[in-house]
Amino acid sequence: MESDAEVALIEKRREINRRGSFIKEFGLESKSLWKLSGPAIFTYICQYSLGALTQTFAGQVGELELASVSVGNSVIGGLSYGVMMGMGSALETLCGQAYGAGQMRMLGIYMQRSWVILLVTAIVLLPVYIFAPPILRFFGESDEISRGAGTFALWVIPQLFAYAMNFPIQKFLQAQKKMMAMAWISVVVLVLHVFFSWLLILKLEWGLVGAAVTLNVSWWLVVILQLIYIIVTKSDGAWSGFSMSAFHDLFSFVRLSLASAVMLCLELWYLYVLVVIAGHLDNPVVPVDALSICMNINGWDAMISIGFNAAISVRVSNELGAGNPAAAKFSVWVVSITSMLIAVVCMVLVIATRDVFPYLFTNSEAVANETTRLSVLLGITVLLNGLQPVLSGVAVGAGWQAIVAYVNIGCYYIVGLPLGIVLGFVLDFGSMGIWGGMIGGIVLQTIILIVITSTRNWNKEASEAESRVKKWGGSVAHH
Known part of the structure; x- marks a missing residue:
């Protein structure tokens, strides 16, 4: 028979092992978490900066330009960004679970299905962009800011369709843990965005139109570069071309x-x-x-x-x-x-x-x-x-x-x-x-x-x- 002291010692050893394995497991899980969240945080900060930097450059032109871009970005852009990102996040559930179950081919079909839905949503949201001035006035915005934000909103319509393409692509790559590709693309586009913002808004003095054109080009660049990456790498079988199954x-x-x-x-x-x-x-x-x-x-x-x-x-x-x-x-x-x-x-x-x-x-x-x-x-x-x-x-x-x-x-x-x-x-x-x-x-x-x-x-x-x-x-x- 083991003495009480020996039993206590064995229990203590077990406890230490348990604690050690918990710390080890925690460390392993942390590692896989940072592999995902590090590049994701970096990507989101870069993409958030596109709008924020455009606002900063517009602020160099004048107070009205700053107010117009801020309102256009946060109210009109914020509305569509929220709807698009939200609609796209359904793919997080589906792509993530299909990837876990090894159904790779479904990812590409889910992404196309999401494109169909988001492009239709973008068309539904168009009146918000076209009738931005009266909508803003209705919510108590001043006439001149409503007019400025309205001009900006009309010019920034291509960005709306870029959102519709981008969020499904993002969730598709995210589910396969392809975060680094998105991070590299975002940083390249951000550097170009700073240069073109300076060129169009300040140097060529295009003002609000320059701000809108730069944003459109930057968001479409993100989409095009991600698409090239998917088509070239075939995404480990998750992308097998366009399919009618999307409908x-x-x-x-x-x-x-x-x-x-x-x-x-x-x-x-x-x-x-x-x-x-x-x-x-x-x-x-x-x-x-x-x-x-x-x-x-x-x-x-x-x-x-x-x-x-x-x-x-x-x-x-x-x-x-x-x-x-x-x-x-x-x-x-x-x-x-x-x-x-x-x-x-x-x-x-x-x-x-x-x-x-x-x-x-x-x-x-x-x-x-x-x-x-x-x-x-x-x-x-x-x-x-x-x-x-x-x-x-x-x-x-x-x-x-x-x-x-x-x-x-x-x-x-x-x-x-x-x-x-x-x-x-x-x-x-x-x-x-x-x-x-x-x-x-x-x-x-x-x-x-x-x-x-x-x-x-x-x-x-x-x-x-x-x-x-x-x-x-x-x-x-x-x-």
Whole structure:
């Protein structure tokens, strides 16, 4: 018989082994996660910079040009970007799960199916671009900004069709972990974009038209270079040319695309609404400028979260498609811990530099002071960015878009917005009140997503992924 001391020693050794293997597993999962999220974060930052840099160059021309491009970019462009990216993210679920299940040929067909749907969506969105001035005036924008933004919107229509092509390509490459190719293409285009922005907007003095032409060319370059890459490499059998199968089963595809679009747009627009509401405060110029600076910083920070969002949705959909629910669940833990650690660092950075960073964006003392006052709320939002988008990525990877869409409507628009309006206007807390209320909505949504993620039956999710791949791939896989 072993003595108590020996039993305790054996138990201790087991515990150390268990801990060691957990750390090892964590390290391995982290490695595969960074392989995905690193290039994804880089790609998103480059693509986000296309619009942001165009705004910067337009700002060198004049205040009206800056306002026109900002409104054109964030309101008109933001609307279509949200819809297109959302519709395209249905592919994250499908391509990811088909790739996990080894149904390579389906990826190309899914991408073409998504092109059909997104190009039709682009045509549906055209009136927003054509009638931009009256639409903007309706929302209380001034005449001259509405006119400028309207001119910019007309010229930037080709960008809308580039979005329709780009997002399905992005999700197609993402599902196969071809992130580095996208990152290289994005950086090449960004360098060209800076040169042509300088040439057309400042040197040749094309103003708004120059800004629009540069954006169009840059986005189409991204699309064309990615397409060349896919066609030349054949994408390991995922691309076998154009196929009529793309027109099969469009209806169920549209349903998932719409659920994805609603889920994503509700999140994107929630923060745009913040700036619009602040425009109704007394003396709105200072709070709107301060909020815009905060949103800009939040935008850069959100690109990190969106990179993790993309990575976790690929990991979850691949593992569920391959029938490994335990691996999918472990992946969620690793990405949540990693992302939260980065979020804490970002929050500390924002709060530590709150007296300094506003002056990077403005010379106005009043705007800088208001931004400093809002910086604690910015810090809290940055912290929430650590977990909330990651959990949304898990939802996309597992195909729960419809559930999350309902959660978003409830938390954001039934709780957050009214709370923000009450705090901001009724209780007179101004822009801090509006934002504070909206943070309430994000906190509630994050708590509900944590509950959903931790109570799901992952074995059931894996078998659902298998039947989804069979249902939407079966009819084509046999041809």
